[in-house]
Amino acid sequence: MPPSEPVWLVGAGPGDPELLTRKAERLIAEAEIIFHDALVGPAILDLARPQTELVGVGKRSGRHSKDQDDINVLLAEAALAGKKVVRLKGGDPSIFGRSTEEIEHLATFGIPVRICPGITAASAAAASGIASLTLRGLARRLTFVTAHARKGEAIGLDWTALAAPDTTLAVYMGRAAAPTIGQRLIAAGRAADTSVMIAVNVSLPNERLIRGRLDALAFLTATISDDDPTLLLIGEAVSSNKAATAEQRERVSC
CATH class of the missing domain: 3.40.1010.10 (Tetrapyrrole methylase, N-terminal domain)
Known part of the structure; x- marks a missing residue:
């Protein structure tokens, strides 16, 4: 039985x-x-x-x-x-x-x-960064992808679809692949100055939120430890929010 x-x-x-x-x-x-x-x-x-x-x-x-x-x-x-x-x-x-x-x-x-069900990291990261994952007129789509691939395999993603300018892209386990992700998205047509927010240890006391541009993604992730869970948020919806306090803007900007 x-x-x-x-x-x-x-x-x-x-x-x-x-x-x-x-x-x-x-x-x-x-x-x-x-x-x-x-x-x-x-x-x-x-x-x-x-x-x-x-x-x-x-x-x-x-x-x-x-x-x-x-x-x-x-x-x-x-x-x-x-x-x-x-x-x-x-x-x-x-x-x-x-x-x-x-x-x-x-x-x-x-x-x-x-x-x-539980709160997923993308939602928690947007909340910490006083940001939205969607934005009327600019970010009509929200796409979750994982950058994790089997050892020796390339990241099998549809870069043309992911580069659509009206998409907010949430990349789970994205730290190691960040240089490739930035390069491939730009090559597929995503603007180099697209806003990115990198969430490290999101919601924990040692949380770090790093803002920048898509063409600086490799630089922005270079000092993040292998052991720190990292999520990448890419798109205009996660750009610096004027409603955030000065302290919050300082904490999440780079």
Whole structure:
């Protein structure tokens, strides 16, 4: 018989525990075992009960504590043992979170799955930068892409489509590929002076927001550590906001 308790794929948001949904907080507190990403910090894990088993299964800059097949197996074993299982993912589980692989694997055992969405990094970065991801008349489209590719493979993106001037582009895991992204977008027709905002450790106490131009993207990202999660926002909607305070403009400009 498959377990009656579903495995919950829960969005931990960008890192600030106050940006968790109330449902996510409840599911974390009720879990008997939590399999969590590397980017889920102590402040969120502290919401679990002392007796809850915490299992790190994160991936950071090519250093994988567990590969996806191993994670799938661990989730199924815990669920079949009758435990209340939470798979805690940074951001939103359905945005570059590899949820489909886990759902499909659990389904082969008849294990039900539920998803609790979370605030994705692009939304949190725009909020921190007092910016919008869309702008009437200038940014009618919002596109999420990942710059992560398998080792040795080129980034397989439609650069012509991404270079459309009415698009805000949110590039997840974009630090290492930033020079290529800037060059390819400009070559595909995006203006060199297009506004960019680089969000590092968004929503955390050590957050950095760096503003500049698309043609300076390689320079702007050069000093960011491999271990710092980085999101690139590209487009006129994220240009410096006149409504921001002087302190905020100073903090996010470069």
